[in-house]
Amino acid sequence: MIDEFISSLKYNPEGLFNPWYHRDEEHDEITEAPEIRRNQLKTYLSERIGKAKYLFIAEALGYQGGHFTGIAMTSERILLGHQEPKYGVRPEHVFRNVAPRRTSCPTVIENGMSEPTATIMWGALIELGINPYEIVLWNAVPWHPYKPEKGLLSNRTPTTDELESGLKHLESFMNLFSDVKMVAVGRKCELSLSQLGVDHIPVRHPANGGAPKFRQQVKNLF
Template identity: 65%
Template sequence: MIPHFIHSLKDKPTQHLFNPWFERDLENDVTSDAPVIRRRQLSQYLEERLGRAKYLFIAEALGYQGGHFTGIAMTSERILLGHQQDKYGIKPQDVFSGVSPERTSRPELIEKGMTEPTATIMWGSMTDLGIDPYDVVLWNALPWHPYNPEKGFLSNRTPTAEEMSAGLLHLRKFIDLFENVQLVAVGRKCEESMNELGKKFTAVRHPANGGAPKFRKQVRDLML
């Protein structure tokens, strides 16, 4: 199931999307095996939650500080490498435990690995609220990373309507992997995608741009 789903992500719909599982970031990846590492980490993350997850949190799209280098939505290298354990209580084994986590960005970019505010808030909220991280799966309505071609891969941009529409097929396949789960749309763009799929869901505020306090409250009310 999981390998077939990941393979389905190989073909991206437009040029200015980075596919972390099947493309190499020639400027910023530390190794030619980076796509293999990212596929392995995504596979392990999903496999360890298959059949036990209770909630799917789905945001808009991958970001360069998160899934671009880890292969996992709303999850940064700094989390995988254990550098947010002391301050936020987020442990690498909260993400997966069956394989050793690896970074794929060059250490010269950021010594301790890429860090993403959305990832820190998401995982930190689960830790603060005492939520079992294996009850939650994180994903994006657009599975690939939309970047600004003028700024390069270390940038984010708002996905186009065409790209969000193309992501619907993969979003449906992803949701179908999990049974008896509650769908949670993180942000307006994802709400639109869920409505297009005709799925029943709960909407929460995206934690970016000052939305963290409301996001945490909504997550607490939803899950506790």
């Protein structure tokens, strides 16, 4: 099922970067970067099948996160063990069965990309003593929306059409897991889950000053 799901991500609308099937010609270090990202996503998901209790759905992939790791709300700095120690996040919190690999060129940023949303999300889980293997992170739009005039190292809000295009993939993603609670991280995700008729728990997106409220809401969940 996981292989079929990842294969279904091959298609994506124009204007979005697909980290599992596209190579970032300017910023990827090696030609097999998409294959590495597919393998990391497969490992991340497979280690949570049958264990997950909550699915956290955010808006879309970002260039500092899943663009280079293949995993939603997860940065290279976390995978490579370069996250600041104060957050307590380690590579083995993400997956254990394969060795994490970076795909970005070290010349882009030496220790790998660091995403604020990823730092806050993983930091909150570890700080609250939540088993990270009971949580699965994903996005309403599985691909990376970027600003054409600024290039692939940029983010933008997904359009209504892009959110619509992500619905069938979101539904397929949810079907990988049973007996889980859905958590919508931000209003865009609330809209997508509502369109699918899925009961969900809304929480504040941690970006743009939302981190304190997000942490408190996650704490309340558990």
